[in-house]
Each structure stands twice: as structure tokens, then as C-alpha cells.
Amino acid sequence: MKKIGIIGTGYVGLVSGAGISDFGHKVICADIDKEKIKEIKKGNILIFEPGLKEIIDRNVKSQRLSFSSNIENTIKQSDILFIAVGTPESASGKADLTYVENAALKIAHNLNSYKIICTKSTVPVGTGKKIKEIINKNKPSAVLFDYVSNPEFLREGSAVKDFLWPDRVLIGCENNKTYESMLDVYRPLFRNKKPIIKTDIATAEMVKYASNAFLALKISYINEIANLSEALGCDIKKVADLMGQDGRISPKFLHPGPGYGGSCFPKDTKALSNLAKQENIPLETVNAAIKANIYQKKRMFSKLKALLKNRVKGKTIAILGLSFKPNTSDIRESSAIEIIKSILKEGGIVKAFDPISNNEMKLIFPDIKYFSDWEKTVDNADCMVIMTEWNEFRSLDLKELKNRLKKPIIFDTRNIFDQNKLLELGFSFDTVGRKKIINY
Numbered sequence: 292m293k294k295i296g297i298i299g300t301g302y303v304g305l306v307s308g309a310g311i312s313d314f315g316h317k318v319i320c321a322d323i324d325k326e327k328i329k330e331i332k333k334g335n336i337l338i339f340e341p342g343l344k345e346i347i348d349r350n351v352k353s354q355r356l357s358f359s360s361n362i363e364n365t366i367k368q369s370d371i372l373f374i375a376v377g378t379p380e381s382a383s384g385k386a387d388l389t390y391v392e393n394a395a396l397k398i399a400h401n402l403n404s405y406k407i408i409c410t411k412s413t414v415p416v417g418t419g420k421k422i423k424e425i426i427n428k429n430k431p432s433a434v435l436f437d438y439v440s441n442p443e444f445l446r447e448g449s450a451v452k453d454f455l456w457p458d459r460v461l462i463g464c465e466n467n468k469t470y471e472s473m474l475d476v477y478r479p480l481f482r483n484k485k486p487i488i489k490t491d492i493a494t495a496e497m498v499k500y501a502s503n504a505f506l507a508l509k510i511s512y513i514n515e516i517a518n519l520s521e522a523l524g525c526d527i528k529k530v531a532d533l534m535g536q537d538g539r540i541s542p543k544f545l546h547p548g549p550g551y552g553g554s555c556f557p558k559d560t561k562a563l564s565n566l567a568k569q570e571n572i573p574l575e576t577v578n579a580a581i582k583a584n585i586y587q588k589k590r591m592f593s594k595l596k597a598l599l600k601n602r603v604k605g606k607t608i609a610i611l612g613l614s615f616k617p618n619t620s621d622i623r624e625s626s627a628i629e630i631i632k633s634i635l636k637e638g639g640i641v642k643a644f645d646p647i648s649n650n651e652m653k654l655i656f657p658d659i660k661y662f663s664d665w666e667k668t669v670d671n672a673d674c675m676v677i678m679t680e681w682n683e684f685r686s687l688d689l690k691e692l693k694n695r696l697k698k699p700i701i702f703d704t705r706n707i708f709d710q711n712k713l714l715e716l717g718f719s720f721d722t723v724g725r726k727k728i729i730n731y
């Protein structure tokens with residue numbers, strides 16, 4: 292059993308801490324946000340993630356998992372420290388490393404014995420070297436440490452499953468002893484035959500950015516093909532499905548929609564692009580993905596406006612889904628934000644509902660009306676827009692929807708409804724990459 296300290300108990304820190312304690316280690320999840328730690332200690336984990344509450348409760352009960360806002364003590368009591376603080380986008384588009392550097396400094400000042408210091412945050416190539424320098428400059432000279440880059444690949448919405456059953460775990464480090472210690476942390480995965488791969492530090496850092504940028508690129512690509520399919524009268528659902536049957540392409544991340552969002556793809560693509568600029572290396576594919584995504588988000592409002600025959604002012608629009616994807620409460624960079632902003636700017640009225648993230652969106656739009664079910668949200672609205680493909684929206688009763696709306700008009704940005712059914716019921720509708728029907 293290892294003693295593990297997690298510095299930063301956000302999305303990644305909380306899931307990682309819970310997962311590592313489930314592997315049998317003793318974990319303290321620490322955060323500078325005292326309120327957050329207070330709430331988590333009370334049992335309010337603040338984020339919605341399937342299975343997370345259960346795994347936390349189980350490990351807290353067995354005293355393997357605890358929470359603290361005392362960063363100094365957490366550092367002193369741990370053998371291995373994971374840095375899992377945020378690396379948001381800075382004004383220039385580069386990754387803002389302030390939180391990571393502060394965490395490194397805090398670790399250095401409290402390094403009371405040999406430890407492994409491991410970065411889980413997504414950081415640009417070269418950050419490991421910088422963190423090592425900060426720690427070396429500020430630690431007591433007699434105390435040694437080893438450094439690891441261990442990027443995290445979990446996806447929000449399936450974070451617990453992804454953490455416990457990853458495709459691979461990367462251990463970017465400089466010697467076998469460190470790798471062996473990290474293998475001990477992830478031992479249960481090793482037994483489950485999940486590959487735990489040793490690389491150098493810079494390679495591990497690059498794999499994370501390269502993977503996120505590739506997925507963002509795939510989404511932007513299918514979005515652009517969807518837009519072209521619309522213009523040429525093809526059905527993107529069939530196009531994407533048949534493309535995905537090619538093993539070299541795979542059906543994953545081939546779902547057109549309102550543009551990617553979330554806390555990772557937007558900032559990581561920009562950080563990688565900035566890194567390339569710094570090195571004077573063209574990275575035109577990634578730049579194109581970023582540009583295409585900005586366009587896609589804006590395009591959603593133009594399509595809505597066209598569906599409403601350019602009359603948005605005074606219209607009541609019901610928005611179903613606010614989180615950037617289903618099964619998460621995270622609304623960071625959600626496409627719903629962009630479309631709501633545009634509707635309000637043009638004098639439209641928004642009624643909104645998300646199964647989980649109404650409260651998060653209230654912080655951005657305190658003045659729009661929020662509802663606790665789809666039925667009340669669509670009542671008497673001029674139009675309904677699907678922004679997030681929550682399962683409960685996939686199965687909503689279209690006849691009832693038609694009766695509740697003032698006018699049967701739908702904008703399905705996630706292509707979740709059967710177009711034939713919509714036609715049969717006399718809806719006017721638009722989608723992303725399929726035929727538009729306006730019959731009112």
C-alpha cells in the first residue's frame with residue numbers, strides 16, 4: 292500500500308483519488324478551495340459522474356480515502372504526489388501553468404522525505420523539466436525526488452470507468468525504480484492486462500496533447516462534412532456510419548453536432564497550436580480544427596434563425612441540454628452557452644432544462660428561466676432545440692412534444708430524432724448534416 296497525495300481535487304483529482312484508493316492505496320485528496328473540501332467531506336461531491344459517489348463512499352468508509360485543505364500536511368504525509376490542478380487557457384491561448392507551478396513550489400517547500408512527484412494535469416511538452424527545476428531550486432538540498440509525467444485520458448461522462456479500465460497508462464519517467472513504484476500504484480490494472488507503458492517525460496506529455504487534438508480534429512472534420520452534406524442533399528448519419536465501418540477510421544468521434552466543447556479540447560488544441568508556433572513548426576490541421584469549431588458553434592444560431600424565418604425577437608425558445616455532453620454536469624465551453632447568448636442578443640426568450648447542470652448554467656445566465664423537466668420547458672414555446680443528447684431526450688414522446696409546443700418546430704443539433712417520425716407528425720425541423728424541413 293502506498294501513501295498518495297492528490298494536489299487539486301477537481302474533476303481529474305477527485306476521480307483519480309477515488310480510483311487509486313479503490314486500488315487499495317491510502318489517498319488524501321487535497322485542494323486549496325476550502326469550501327469545496329468542506330462540501331465533499333459532507334458527502335456533496337459537487338460534480339455529477341456516473342459511479343463516482345459510490346466509489347468515494349466505499350473508500351471513505353474503509354478509511355482509504357480522505358479529503359483535506361491542508362496542502363502542506365498532505366505533501367508531508369505522502370510517498371507519491373499527483374499534481375491534478377487546472378491548466379486553463381491563458382489570454383494568449385497558451386496553457387496557463389500558474390497553478391501547476393504554485394503546486395510544484397508548495398511541494399518543494401514541504402518536501403520532508405524522498406517522494407515521487409507525478410503530473411496528471413495536461414501540460415505542454417517541456418513542463419516536466421520546468422517543474423523539476425522549480426522543485427530542485429526550492430527544496431531542502433538533502434531530500435531527493437523523482438519526477439513522472441502520467442497524463443490522464445479519462446472522459447467526462449464515463450470518468451470512473453475510464454480510470455478503472457483505461458486503454459493504457461503512460462508513465463513518463465527517467466529510471467526503472469520510479470517506473471516500478473508507479474507500477475505498484477496501478478498494480479490492479481496490470482493484473483487486468485491493461486498496458487502500463489514507460490516512456491520519457493516529454494513523450495508522455497506529447498501523447499496527451501496529440502491525442503486530444505486528433506479527436507478534436509476528427510469532430511471538426513465530420514462537422515464540416517455534415518455541413519457539406521446538408522448543402523448537397525446527403526444524409527450525414529448514413530455517411531458517418533458507413534465511413535466508420537472502415538476499421539482504419541472507426542465510428543468513434545464521427546458524430547456531427549454543434550461543435551466540441553468541454554474543459555479539454557478547446558484549450559488543449561490552442562495550447563498545442565501555440566507550442567508549435569513557438570517552435571516555428573506549421574500545425575495547420577490543428578489550426579483548421581480550431582477554426583472549424585468556432586464556425587460550427589456560430590453556425591448553430593444561423594440555422595436556428597433560418598428555421599424561425601429570421602424572426603427571433605420575442606420568440607420563446609426551449610433549450611434541452613446545457614452540459615457540453617451527456618452524463619456530466621460540466622458546462623465549460625458548452626455549445627449551449629454560445630446559442631443562448633445569441634438568442635438573448637437578438638431579443639429571444641430562453642427556457643432551459645438540463646437533467647444535471649441547471650445550477651451550473653445559472654451562474655452564467657442567471658436571468659433565464661430553468662425547469663426541472665422537458666415537458667414544462669417546452670410548454671408553449673415557439674421552438675425546441677436539442678443541445679445535448681441526454682438519453683432521456685432520445686426517448687421523449689414526440690406527439691406530446693407537438694401538443695405542448697406553440698408551434699411544432701425543432702432544431703435537433705445532435706441528430707437524435709427519427710426524421711420520418713418528425714415528418715409524419717408534421718414538425719418543421721432542422722438537424723446537422725441532414726435534410727431541413729420547413730412547412731409552416
Ligand code: NAD
Pocket residue numbers: 298299300301302303304321322323324327362375376377378390393394397411412413414443444445446447554555
Ligand atoms: P478542475 O478545474 O476541475 O480542478 C482543478 C482543481 O485544482 C480545483 O479544485 C482547484 O481549486 C485546485 N487547485 C488549484 N491550484 C491548487 C493548488 N496549488 N493546490 C491544491 N489545489 C489546487 O480541473 P480538471 O478538469 O480536474 O483538470 C485538471 C487537469 O487535468 C487539467 O490540466 C486538465 O486539462 C486535465 N484533464 C482534464 C480532464 C477532464 O475531463 N476534466 C481529462 C483529462 C485531463
